[in-house]
Amino acid sequence: MISKILEDFEINNFILSFLSTVFMLYVIYYYYKYFTRVNPLPGPFPFPLIGTLPYIIWYNGDTTMFYKYCYEKYGGIYETNNFLRCIILCRAEYLEDFLSKSTHGMRSPNYKGLKELGIEGKGITYNNNFKSWIFNRYFINQAILSPKFTNEVIDWTNELFNELEGYWDKLFSREETIKENKIKLDFLIWFNHYKNDMIIKLLTGERTYSMANYFNTLSDEKSGHQSERVEDSEKLFQAIRKFHTGYLFFSVTTPFIRRYVPYYKNIANDILQNIDFTNQKLDEIIKRRKQLIDKNTFRDGNYIETGEANRSMTDSEFGSIYLKEFSGTYKFLE
DSSP states (O other): OHHHHHHHHHHHHHHHHHHHHHHHHHHHHHHHHHHTOSSOOOOOOOBTTTBTHHHHHHTTTOHHHHHHHHHHHHOSEEEEESSSEEEEEOSHHHHHHHTSTTSOSOOSOOOHHHHHHTOTTOSSTTOOOHHHHHHHHHHHHHHHTSHHHHHHHHHHHHHHHHHHHHHHHHHHSSHHHHHHTOOOOOHHHHHHHHHHHHHHHHHHSOOOOHHHHHHHHHOSSOOSSOHHHHHHHHHHHHHHHHHHHHHHHHHHSOHHHHHHSHHHHHHHHHHHHHHHHHHHHHHHHHHHHHHHHHHHOOOOTTOOSSSOTTSOOOHHHHHHHHHHHHHTTOOSOO
């Protein structure tokens, strides 16, 4: 019996030693690649397997505070090293060069996280499939460059701003509010909700009420819109916000961590559930608007570059484009 225990101990000790050796070799290889990288930039010192996640945990998961810290410490251009090496640009002149037509069109690298999120090869921003990208881009150009769309932008800009102005009047025109300074006017938050309502209306033809919901949280007097619609708008708005944090999380973590490390696995599962909820909401919008969308789907016989001009866009393609454009309403820095 004692000999069996010793044998088991020796086996376990061998496995532990083997794993320790493999890990040490990986750490050596990891830092060799890090210190010999091409064109090194300043940035937070990374850790094997988890990259810069300890810094984010230090800020209680607030990625905004993490990037603010990096900007203050490292300046207008720095890098983070996680599953991928990411270069962060914070100066206008860098962004102008990066976004110019002369630069590479592929601005979102391929990685497994895109596939897990269900956005690989779809939409525009995260799409590295050139054939699909040019088809979707042409669709967007045809939609937003039409005179009808321009007129709708002007009309809804005025209408929604009048609604926004009405909320401000109700909140800040009262004498007791002004004297006691009960409520502070945060332009960034208000215009974040304003952009959300604007873009969703212009893309889908359906109203959302994120401004109304925000007003309801600040005032005892309610907005007057149906409470169910207001609540649904807020759920969609929060889902879009979570999509952004989810994209960042999946871009800085390895598949192994997302699937097998308990804390990060729970975060990944929550993000994937949020994606399912967002896709469900988008499918509902698309189904309600499908008839009108089909009528307005372009049939440009002169457009033959991809050979797909006469086909209709699928629901999945519509959903990916909607999600990307809705994401433009999200203000990353809060």
